[in-house]
Amino acid sequence: MKERIERLKKLTYISQNEIAWLIEQAELSVKQQEIIEENKRQQEVTVHQFRQAQKDIQHLSGDRKRYKQALEKIITNLNFAITVAQNELEGDVK
Template identity: 95%
Template sequence: MKERIERLKKLTYIPQKEIAWLIEQAELSVKQQEIIEENKRQQEVTVHQFRQAQKDIQHLSGESRRYKQALEKIITNLNFAITVAQNELEGAAE
C-alpha cells in the first residue's frame, strides 16, 4: 500500500481507477476510526462497570462483617442467657 501511495504522489495525472482506490482507502480509514472509537467507548463503559462492581463488593464485604459481628454478639448473649437459665434451674432443683 505504501508503494502505491508513493507512486501516486509522483503522478501529475491520477487515473480514475487510482482515484477510486484512494476513495475506498479513505472510506476504510473512516470505518476503522469509527470502530476504534466505539471500542474505546465500550472499554470506558467496561472500566466504569468494573470499578462500580469493586465498590459494591467492598460495601457488601463491610456489611457482611457488620452482620457477622452482630450475630456473634447475639450468640454470645444467648449463650450467657442459657447459662444463667441453667444455673437458675439447677439452683431451683436443689
C-alpha cells in the same frame, strides 16, 4: 500500499482506478477510526462497571462483617442467658 502512494505522488494525471482506490482507502480509514472510537467507548463503560462492582463488593463485605459481629454478640448473649437459666434451674432442683 506504500508503492501505490509513491506512484501517485509522481503522477501528474491520476486514473479513475487510482482515484477509486484513494477514496476506498479514505473510507476504510474512516470506518476503522469509528470502530476504534466505539471500542474505546465500550472499554470506558466496562471500566466504569468494573469499578462500580468493586465498590459494591467492598460495601457488601463491610455489611457482612457488621452482620457477623452483631450475630456473634447475639449468640454470646443467648449463651449467657442459657447459662443463667441453667444455673437457676439447677438451684431450684437442689
